[in-house]
Amino acid sequence: MTEKYEAVIGLEVHVELKTNTKAFCGCGLSFGALPNSHVCPGCLGMPGAIPVLNRELVEFAIKTGLALNCKIAEFCRFDRKNYFYPDLPANYQISQLDLPIASAGYLEIESEGVKKKIGINRVHMEEDAGKLVHQGSIMTTPYSLVDLNRAGTPLLEIVSEPDIRSPREASMYMEKLRSILLFLRVSDCKMEEGSLRCDANVSVRPRGQERLGTRTEIKNLNSFRSLERALEYEIKRHIELLEEGGELVQETRTWDEDRQVTLSMRSKEEAQDYRYFPDPNLPPVIIDPEWVERVRKTLPELPDQARERLMSEYNLSSYDANLLTMSKDVLDFFDACVAEYNEPKLIANWVMGELTRLLNQNNMEIKDCRVTPSSLAAMLKLMEQGTISGKIAKVVFEEMFNTGDAPEKIVKDRGLVQISDESAIKAIVDEVIAANPKVVEDFKAGKEKALGFLVGQVMKASKGKANPEIVNRLLREELSRP
């Protein structure tokens, strides 16, 4: 059934910028601060307060526009979007309607080796609303409490073209967009904290049909996972409805994470009438080409370029290169480590393997981590010199992660130096052979797997410190004796 239809998806992404101050007043940004401790007459929406545009917001917007291959507008303007909601004290949001700062760009995703461009319709600047706090859910709460610390936080809204064809492509688009924003260092992009938010527009149509089907908009997508799940659910719902001969309603739906379903919020008939008009308090912005060029010169290496570099300079696979360029902090860690110890593939394995595993397990980010690029390099050198085995290295690494101690100190304090003394290993090998006559017999009868068990026993008896190569060699020598 799904082969018969094709999904058409477009994403609207809101990203909170990490400027020092709000978009139109000097209040500092303050995620997690005491409620209403970062507010002033401006962001409280008091009559007479005049907004003054934060120059850094414009710089960040130009930077983002350029990184997304957009055309930067020479002339742009702010408009008021009027609606009533308790988190919006002025009863209008300052946004941009028909003259956004950047438009007509694209970003590239790669799915199973095939590159695909996803168009960016526009990037515009706007301000965030405050936060409503409820006791329990909004349905059961007796009233709402309003914290306006977030009101006025600068946002970019980034709108894609409807070029996305599957839930997987949608999350790949989001991942790429997120890594670009992280490389630009314009946002923390934390979906779970709301600094990166996403609404999805989706419709389906029979394959080969040009005309678009009726679309629905899905809100409340707080993770890559819920984005994919919600799209899968919604596409299935559309197809089933059409197959039954039903008709879709153009509406806004919300993703219910607990029940894993989308629910209707409001239909198009009730759609808001925002009565946009130019904000008379904010003079237009003229962006001359010199300004754009100045910003272009400050653009850092972007994920696609970094990816190319890792693949061509270090011969890393596209899979490895992709993972290492998901975040700028991870890439910086990797590059710094390679600068000290030129074994890129090995370092890539440790960064994406043990380090990522421990970070995820402890819900930490690489920049808060106690392991430094230098200490990882030092540990890998100990491995290369044969001071520790690969197995012990994992123990040492975990200890480095937990304590921040240098690998040399951990190896010394805990007596983890690899045993490469053949006579010492030989003694253990003899013991293990004597203790496992049945297994020895199996091996001699041609059961190659039995050797693995014996190696394991020797390693265990040496508390993991025996040099595995020597263990293997000595075992084979002993067992091949008639």
Place this chain on the structure above:
Amino acid sequence: MALTIEEVEHVARLARLNLPAEEKNMYAQQLSSILDFFTILNRLPTDGVEPLAHVLPLFNVMRADETGPSLPRDEAMANAPLAEDGQFKVPKIV
């Protein structure tokens, strides 16, 4: 151009205004006469005139991204009819 009562009601609802019936009639007439005036303006030749974005010849009024003072919390909350835990207390709107 005569505005209908329904249109007046729609605009009033958007502005959260509760109008008595006689005022709806009054505003229908007043708003209609304003719209009539625009039909006069519409007769002016405006070919080649850029849409006006702002009434003052001002551009690029911007400030540096430097933190200024916020209000003390008690002052920020001073006008709140209802407050709880340093937050504005409002009816819930679903």
